[in-house]
Amino acid sequence: MKLQQLRYVLEVFRHGNHISNTAEALHTSQPGISKHIQMIESELGFEIFSRKRNRIVGLTEPGREVITIVQRVLNDIDNLKRLGEEITSRDGGSLTIATTHTQARYVLPKVIERFIQRHPAVQLHLRQGNPTQICEMVESGDADLAIGTETLRPFPSLVRLDCFELERCIITKAGHPLLKIRRPSLHDVAAYPIITHDPAFSGRWKVMNAFKQAGIQPNIIFGAVDADVSKTYVELGLGIAVMTAVTFNRRKDQGLRAIDATHLFQSSMTSISLRANSYLRNHTYDFIRLFAPQLTREAVDAAMQQVQ
Template identity: 40%
Template structure:
């Protein structure tokens, strides 16, 4: 058995048992992947994959155990490479940050310029997506870290740590009836008052949308949500053209930038939310990853991060 066989098995699982996709990802041929896996199974004396004809349908019961062992072996192989890079090229390398649009637009611009100034030889990439996708990117080691509000804290195999807390804000046009409320009155705004108007807000996978739905449902209201979007900029655009009132994450509203809109904090209606950053458990982190984490949240020192990794649940 050899590392190439391990890579083929791992990538086949990651590509939902599609040998063609696995071969493409590994820059090799589909017959070569298939032949190597069969040879590996023969050497082990067990079948790793369930098959229907020539197609792979899933893992056998012993295959599930083999897959866990292969994942551990390949993780340590990757760690060896990272250890080598850490000491041979301490301030060089790459950093892939998985993030939602909100983090890419409103949070990371405060951090990345500072990071780049300190590590000018590190190539930084942003991989945007919804929280479940970001969790998979880190688990499959296609991203070094992920930043999101949902999913990360509940994904086995990830160490998720709090970065900051936030609340929702309503945005309306200046001539809207809700805009006439005094700042002292905004904290008394009710769900009934909001439900009178068409609403533009997030897609269900993003920025605390579930808490919005649950709040209305708890008081027996069905809001008229006329448009759903994955980021606050789109929501604000449609509020600006008069489609309805917007419900967005508070950090996405800046009165200096959003001069054509009025913002009303409504944390008392939809609760407080925590955005987290996650890394994969058991993965060796380059020094500059620890620095990035502490830039995101000063409380995330190397010791705190390592403790979170040590106590995080393992992937199934």
């Protein structure tokens, strides 16, 4: 049994049981992956994947246990590598952060500036995606930690550390009629075309859920991939935008105005997600503490132990 075979099994599962998608992502051949999976199944004495007409359609019952074990084994291998880096290069190494546009653009800059000042020898890498995608990066080992809000699906193999809430506001063009209403209602907001986040972001769910519970059908003209795009279209006068308040800067967004919307829409919780049972280097603990001061080393370790 080889580590490469274990990786193929896990990657096929992560790619929705599609060998073709897995082969494309790993830049290898479909027959090669199929062969390695058959070899490990032969060695184990049972099938990991259930098949229909020689096509993988899901996991068998023992296959589910295999995935859990494989994830743990590969995570431990990764921990050994991290331990080696910690011993041989105490001041260096790397840290890969997967995050959303809002966090990367509006929350992280000052944190990263302070981190680089403290750890100049650490190579820092940023990867962006929606909340679900960034957790998938951590789950697969392509990132060390994810910083974002709620995801479309649960990630039982990750530890989620709550940091702080992001409250919402309504962004309008200067002079917009909505600015004349001291405390706008959902009906007031729904009277105008609305720009909100793409459906993959928690902001979209919470905005739509507020309207749904009030029995209102808003006019959503489109879902933008990030706050900067939303503000661009608001400036053009195409509509108003429901966004997190942290994305509005009174000095820089001079042609726009922000209306408090905490009474209308739920806030989103910003969290850090880590692989359970992963070995964290000292600079990783330091980055977490810089981002969320309440997350001390002891707090992080306690949260990691709860899922063991």
